[in-house]
Amino acid sequence: MGCCGSSEQKQREWKPLEDRSCTDIPWLIIFALFCTGMACIAGFSISTGAASRLISGYDSYGNTCGQKNGKIEGVELSGRDQTDNKYVFFLDPCNIDILNRKIKSMALCVSRCPDRELKTYTDVKKFALQNGSELCSYDIPVSRYPSHGERSKKCPKLPVPPSKSLPVFHRCTPVDISCYAQFAEAFVTFVSDNSMLHRVIAGVMASKEIIMGLCVLALVLSIILMVVIRYISVVLVWMLTALVVLGSLGGTGVLWWLYVDHRMNLTDQTGTTPTPQQQLATGNVQALLVYAVIATVFTVILLLLLFFMRKRVALTITLFHVAGKVFTHLPLLALQPFWTFLSLMLFWVSWLGVFLFLGTTGSPVQSEETGLVEFRMSGPLQYMVWYHAVGLIWISQFILACQQMTVAGAVVTYYFTRNKSQLPMTPIVSSMLRLTRYHLGTVAKGSFIITLVEIPRLILTYIHNQLKGKENACARCMLKACICCLWCLKKCLTYLNQNAYTATAINSTSFCTSACDAFVILVENALRVATINTVGDFVLFLGKVLIVSCTAFVGVLSLNYQRDYTVWVLPLLIVCLFSWLVAHCFLSVFEIVVDVLFLCFAVDTKHNDGSPGREFYMDKALMVRGREARLGGRLWLGPRFSTSNTSSLVC
Numbered sequence: 001m002g003c004c005g006s007s008e009q010k011q012r013e014w015k016p017l018e019d020r021s022c023t024d025i026p027w028l029i030i031f032a033l034f035c036t037g038m039a040c041i042a043g044f045s046i047s048t049g050a051a052s053r054l055i056s057g058y059d060s061y062g063n064t065c066g067q068k069n070g071k072i073e074g075v076e077l078s079g080r081d082q083t084d085n086k087y088v089f090f091l092d093p094c095n096i097d098i099l100n101r102k103i104k105s106m107a108l109c110v111s112r113c114p115d116r117e118l119k120t121y122t123d124v125k126k127f128a129l130q131n132g133s134e135l136c137s138y139d140i141p142v143s144r145y146p147s148h149g150e151r152s153k154k155c156p157k158l159p160v161p162p163s164k165s166l167p168v169f170h171r172c173t174p175v176d177i178s179c180y181a182q183f184a185e186a187f188v189t190f191v192s193d194n195s196m197l198h199r200v201i202a203g204v205m206a207s208k209e210i211i212m213g214l215c216v217l218a219l220v221l222s223i224i225l226m227v228v229i230r231y232i233s234v235v236l237v238w239m240l241t242a243l244v245v246l247g248s249l250g251g252t253g254v255l256w257w258l259y260v261d262h263r264m265n266l267t268d269q270t271g272t273t274p275t276p277q278q279q280l281a282t283g284n285v286q287a288l289l290v291y292a293v294i295a296t297v298f299t300v301i302l303l304l305l306l307f308f309m310r311k312r313v314a315l316t317i318t319l320f321h322v323a324g325k326v327f328t329h330l331p332l333l334a335l336q337p338f339w340t341f342l343s344l345m346l347f348w349v350s351w352l353g354v355f356l357f358l359g360t361t362g363s364p365v366q367s368e369e370t371g372l373v374e375f376r377m378s379g380p381l382q383y384m385v386w387y388h389a390v391g392l393i394w395i396s397q398f399i400l401a402c403q404q405m406t407v408a409g410a411v412v413t414y415y416f417t418r419n420k421s422q423l424p425m426t427p428i429v430s431s432m433l434r435l436t437r438y439h440l441g442t443v444a445k446g447s448f449i450i451t452l453v454e455i456p457r458l459i460l461t462y463i464h465n466q467l468k469g470k471e472n473a474c475a476r477c478m479l480k481a482c483i484c485c486l487w488c489l490k491k492c493l494t495y496l497n498q499n500a501y502t503a504t505a506i507n508s509t510s511f512c513t514s515a516c517d518a519f520v521i522l523v524e525n526a527l528r529v530a531t532i533n534t535v536g537d538f539v540l541f542l543g544k545v546l547i548v549s550c551t552a553f554v555g556v557l558s559l560n561y562q563r564d565y566t567v568w569v570l571p572l573l574i575v576c577l578f579s580w581l582v583a584h585c586f587l588s589v590f591e592i593v594v595d596v597l598f599l600c601f602a603v604d605t606k607h608n609d610g611s612p613g614r615e616f617y618m619d620k621a622l623m624v625r626g627r628e629a630r631l632g633g634r635l636w637l638g639p640r641f642s643t644s645n646t647s648s649l650v651c
Contacts, residue, residue: 020434023510024441031398031444038391041384042350045357053360053375057088057107057170061138062364062373065109065170072364075373077138085109087165089135089172092157106154106372110135113172118160121146135160210558211571218551218579222586223334225543226327229590234317236539241306241313248299255292262288312531319532319601320539322619323593329420330410332428333593337585340403344396351392358385393454397447404498404592405443406431409505411596415604416506416617431505442504442511446497453493457486496522498592502599521602532598540591544583551579 045051056066061077063069066086071079092105112133118124125145128134136145137154145155163172262285306313327333361384362377377384409431417423424430435443464479496515499522503514522529555575601618608614 020438020508022438022441023504023508024439024445026441027445027448027511028441031394031441031448034391034394037387038354038395041388042354042357044384045354045361048361050357050359050361050375054356055169056086057109058360058373058375059088059109060106060372062375063109072373075364075366078364078373080109080138082109085111085133087111087113087170087172089113089156089163091135091155093161093163093172093174106137108135108137110172113163113165114160115164116162118156119158121151121155121158124155124160210555211574214551214555214558214575215578215582217554218547218575218582221547221550221579222583225547225583226334226586226590227324229320229324229539229543231324236542237313237317237535245303245306248295248302252292252295252299255288255295259285259288259292312528313535315528316532316535318622319594319597320536322597322622323590325619326411326414326593326597327590329414329423330427332426333407333410333589334586336403336407336428336589340399341585343399347395347399348392351388351395355385355388358388390451390455393458394447394451397450397454398444401443401447401450401497401501402435403589405435405439405501405505407589407592408498408502408596409434411593412502412505412600415597415600418615418617434505438508439501439504442501442514445511446500449493450490450497453486453490457483457490460486495595498595499599502596506600506603518599521599521606524606525598525602528598528602532594536591536594540587543587544580547583548576548579552576 052067053064056064058064059082061075061080062072063078063080063082065082065088067083068081069079087110089108089110090105091108110133112131114127114133114135118127118135122145124135125142128136128142128145134142135156136142136148136151140148140151140154145151148155161174163174165172358377360375362375362381364373365376366373406428410427413427413431414420414423460479460483464476464483467475467479496519499518500511500515503509503518503521504511507514507517509517552572552575555572601622604617608616610616
């Protein structure tokens with residue numbers, strides 16, 4: 001159904017958890033067809049030999065190592081039987097193409113990687129005779145390795161470093177750390193000191209147990225914070241309020257004091273001929289006066305806002321308190337980030353595997369410059385990569401939306417169940433089953449809308465990075481402005497989608513109808529929404545900072561206790577980054593719970609007044625806020641909240 005073509009009645013009552021029906025079935029069919037296309041791409045890349053070429057590797061003549069090969073027209077050394085030669089050996093493995101992130105070297109299939117350094121071509125010849133592993137091109141006999149005229153091009157660069165084969169991908173990779181530094185340079189351009197790189201890697205490997213322990217600590221702290229934040233939210237919010245008020249008053253007072261002090265000094269110097277210093281002092285006095293007036297106006301406005309919005313700040317604190325209760329009644333909510341992370345990782349790994357397969361899919365093409373064979377897709381097949389890239393965004397957003405819908409369904413069940421002892425055994429599992437049975441189409445549609453905004457933003461970001469230093473200032477500013485606008489649009493749509501999923505969980509309506517219903521509710525409670533998003537987000541930000549700080553502090557103590565760790569920077573950075581990500585994942589679930597509770601609270605106060613037959617569903621802690629909201633609603637919206645005139649929620 002189109003957003004403006006909803007067939008539902010205009011004065012529809014909200015009936016939480018009463019009726020349940022399938023929503024947005026056409027979008028579920030579209031999403032299923034899209035996933036089928038992704039599966040076809042994966043099957044095509046595997047069936048055409050791309051998987052075997054990626055895992056087993058292939059040489060510069062188009063022969064896949066470890067198997068028999070067919071002849072490639074125009075390539076003399078193709079079609080060889082490489083059954084015994086299972087490893088890919090690069091003649092110059094340290095010759096890295098920084099821009100294209102690949103090795104610019106001839107590759108051969110060999111039976112064994114050189115396990116010791118070969119300093120001369122005579123050593124290369126001896127290694128081939130002893131192990132049967134020919135390290136020069138197939139058209140050069142082993143006996144002519146030391147004297148062949150093209151040995152500089154078709155034989156390995158001397159000295160040949162010792163190498164080992166990768167566990168899964170049969171590539172001979174050098175053991176020498178200096179060559180690894182050149183590999184790392186392709187991804188981390190600031191690494192140039194090999195000794196420093198060696199110390200950093202050694203520090204990370206030596207402290208891996210401590211890093212893993214600190215990551216577990218961050219996980220435990222995040223779970224604990226989700227439970228206890230309802231007890232410390234009051235202190236955090238009012239501490240924040242006090243700091244803001246004191247900072248504003250103190251800053252304003254300092255500015256007025258500086259203005260008076262500079263004005264008195266300037267008055268003492270009057271009567272003489274103005275000097276450049278006095279003119280500068282006069283300008284400073286005028287600037288201080290402007291700053292002081294602006295600070296005064298800002299402080300007055302801030303104090304007025306805090307005074308009139310004190311009840312809304314109290315509502316935010318109460319929502320945090322009730323959200324903590326939700327986690328005690330629904331402990332499986334704490335595991336939701338695990339399932340989402342696991343699903344995303346499984347999808348990303350499979351997506352990356354197919355993407356790598358696509359890199360070796362296509363027909364063999366001989367390069368005119370080097371004469372080496374590469375596999376490239378041509379014609380309509382080359383658009384499979386773009387289709388695959390869109391799938392990365394849409395399916396990732398779909399998985400995240402499933403988390404939002406699951407959490408919303410569980411919290412809605414908790415909120416609108418009057419007798420908490422009658423809750424389902426596992427509300428999270430029940431919510432997942434409802435999502436799977438009724439609302440996958442709604443989630444697919446909402447995630448597709450985010451994808452439509454994300455794709456142009458990523459394209460513009462890519463163009464901006466490619467044109468760095470080439471475009472003029474105006475074009476650079478326009479690109480950044482477009483990227484920023486698309487980012488803001490994505491954030492707004494994500495927030496609206498989340499509330500639409502909550503409305504769907506309550507009333508089992510389609511995405512467009514739910515989005516319009518949620519939008520009307522949010523507009524009617526705009527000040528409360530702004531307060532919750534600002535105060536609540538800052539409290540959660542402080543929680544994240546607290547987890548990172550505690551983890552980093554324990555990390556410093558642990559690394560200081562083990563004196564053999566000479567480089568602390570990278571281990572601490574890894575720990576801090578992981579602890580931030582863990583805290584963000586868990587507190588994001590807490591944030592979703594708070595937003596869902598607020599929308600349920602707004603719906604509850606709009607359609608119930610506590611009278612017999614229209615009792616509130618809300619928790620006792622929210623009851624006072626609910627009666628205030630009913631009174632405030634009548635004062636602000638007038639007849640819109642009367643029992644005889646219910647606002648129509650139309651798309």
